[in-house]
Amino acid sequence: STKKLLILAGDGIGPEVMAQVRRVIDWMAKKRHIAFDVSEGLIGGASYDKFGHPLTDETMQDAFAADAVLLGAVGGPKWDNLSFDVKPERGLLRLRKDLELFANLRPAFVFDALAEASSLKTDLVKGLDIMIVRELTGGVYFGQPRGIETLPNGERRGVNTQVYTTSEIVRIADVAFDLAKKRGNKVHSVEKANVMESGVLWREEVQKLHDAKYPSVELQHMYADNCAMQLVRAPKQFDVIVTDNLFGDILSDCAAMLTGSLGMLPSASLGAADAKGNRRAVYEPVHGSAPDIAGKDIANPLATLLSFAMMLRYSFDMRAEADLLEQAVKNVLDGGLRTGDIMQAGKAKVSTTVMGESIVREMDKL
Numbered sequence: 001s002t003k004k005l006l007i008l009a010g011d012g013i014g015p016e017v018m019a020q021v022r023r024v025i026d027w028m029a030k031k032r033h034i035a036f037d038v039s040e041g042l043i044g045g046a047s048y049d050k051f052g053h054p055l056t057d058e059t060m061q062d063a064f065a066a067d068a069v070l071l072g073a074v075g076g077p078k079w080d081n082l083s084f085d086v087k088p089e090r091g092l093l094r095l096r097k098d099l100e101l102f103a104n105l106r107p108a109f110v111f112d113a114l115a116e117a118s119s120l121k122t123d124l125v126k127g128l129d130i131m132i133v134r135e136l137t138g139g140v141y142f143g144q145p146r147g148i149e150t151l152p153n154g155e156r157r158g159v160n161t162q163v164y165t166t167s168e169i170v171r172i173a174d175v176a177f178d179l180a181k182k183r184g185n186k187v188h189s190v191e192k193a194n195v196m197e198s199g200v201l202w203r204e205e206v207q208k209l210h211d212a213k214y215p216s217v218e219l220q221h222m223y224a225d226n227c228a229m230q231l232v233r234a235p236k237q238f239d240v241i242v243t244d245n246l247f248g249d250i251l252s253d254c255a256a257m258l259t260g261s262l263g264m265l266p267s268a269s270l271g272a273a274d275a276k277g278n279r280r281a282v283y284e285p286v287h288g289s290a291p292d293i294a295g296k297d298i299a300n301p302l303a304t305l306l307s308f309a310m311m312l313r314y315s316f317d318m319r320a321e322a323d324l325l326e327q328a329v330k331n332v333l334d335g336g337l338r339t340g341d342i343m344q345a346g347k348a349k350v351s352t353t354v355m356g357e358s359i360v361r362e363m364d365k366l
């Protein structure tokens with residue numbers, strides 16, 4: 001049956017990079033007779049401007065009805081001074097929370113053609129292929145109590161609470177072990193059990209799940225600060241890293257920089273599997289709305305195209321098409337085309353549009 005795809009391009013460069021995905025969707029319809037039922041909606045500042053809210057109930061309903069959501073990016077200086085509840089980012093948080101997308105998959109890999117662009121020595125990152133699995137709906141970002149309060153002595157106090165339950169830990173660890181089996185068969189579970197109670201529980205539950213369900217997967221526990229150090233020292237030791245919301249936020253940004261470009265990195269956020277094994281899912285580039293370069297047709301569309309490839313692979317089980325798109329990206333990079341953010345000496349600097357057109361032309365040849 002036709003897959004329902006909801007596109008939320010968002011703000012800044014979101015619509016520009018999303019236009020390149022539309023090229024690939026059109027190509028698939030024309031050349032492979034794979035049609036998606038595509039609808040579009042607003043999120044973030046674009047939605048606030050029209051409806052006074054960064055994500056409306058109607059759009060939320062569309063997201064529930066879709067087989068997968070492809071998101072651009074939200075935010076920008078225009079909306080920076082809005083009150084907390086209607087900030088563009090709240091739209092994104094609501095989408096993740098309401099769809100119960102508890103697993104954020106952030107791959108960090110390096111295309112050979114770009115290995116020199118890393119901030120690390122080329123040999124440290126060439127062939128790098130890490131998958132960070134970040135818990136996305138719990139932890140300190142949502143834990144109660146939270147807030148800013150005024151103490152009797154007049155001082156103010158900001159409070160956030162790190163909370164994890166066993167079921168929250170087990171379901172995210174399950175995603176990580178399952179992925180590891182399809183990859184390098186190795187999981188690093190990352191917390192700070194040395195100073196945090198939630199970390200102690202995390203470690204115990206991950207170990208229990210491992211022993212009961214995934215004994216053949218190699219499991220190592222690691223403190224988050226050590227993990228940050230190891231990511232920079234010897235990143236290729238990692239296959240799958242599973243960690244909480246806050247550490248995952250930081251470590252995945254760190255891993256992203258190992259690869260040299262934010263403009264290259266896709267992500268997926270997955271929910272629980274239903275009876276048929278389908279998971280709710282939102283796919284999006286790791287980068288933000290890049291207001292500094294918006295509207296100039298110079299943004300790198302590859303992170304969003306690779307997010308679409310992840311969607312094909314994980315939500316639609318279209319592995320051949322995912323491989324084809326990823327191979328086209330590789331070939332175009334090998335051929336020397338670069339957007340400004342990944343520009344190297346001796347390569348051809350191209351626009352967002354030309355990059356998108358080149359990917360589709362390459363898919364035609366493959």
Ligand code: NAI
Nearest residue numbers: 073074075076262263287288289290291292293299300341
């Ligand atoms: P950003 O990722 O938007 O930009 C950081 C730097 O990377 C900028 O110099 C930008 O030009 C560059 N960059 C990002 N994506 C690029 C691409 N595809 N091609 C070429 N260059 C690219 O992060 P920043 O500047 O911290 O945030 C800007 C806005 O985006 C803020 O409003 C922020 O809240 C929002 N944001 C949204 C996210 C989302 O929608 N998931 C994630 C991160 C930030």
Ligand code: MG
Nearest residue numbers: 249250252253
């Ligand atoms: Mg971040």
